[in-house]
Amino acid sequence: LVQPLSIEQTEVFQYPTLLKGVPHELNLKRLRGHEAFYGPAGSGAPDDLEMFERNQVGLSAEVDPWLLIARGLHRQRREPDGTIVGHMTDEVTQRGIWRHWKKLMTHAAGAAMQPRRASGSA
Structure with missing residues (x-):
């Protein structure tokens, strides 16, 4: 669960x-x-x-306001159901995380967003 707390902090x-x-085994x-x-x-999350x-840290340096996450952008495609797909080494996931982060940070002047589905449902 990624929980943005502010523009500079996420849990x-x-x-x-x-x-x-x-x-049990x-x-x-x-x-x-x-x-x-x-x-x-x-080998995963850390x-x-x-x-x-x-x-x-890099974004706070004020040298360049942009974060380059373009690896695999030329291969990326959108499936009919809206799912964005790329190669496993592409930065599709990173772009998705930042896209959703922006949505969370700008949604209805800070109003709480509802989860996409109830916890524990498929």
């Missing part, structure tokens, strides 16, 4: 999911996988969050 929460009605394996990928020494922090 990121990550929650492991466990399955009902499956063997399966949920334990899922939990260990979550820890390995998203934990402090993981480096992404580091890049978000470095972007914030």
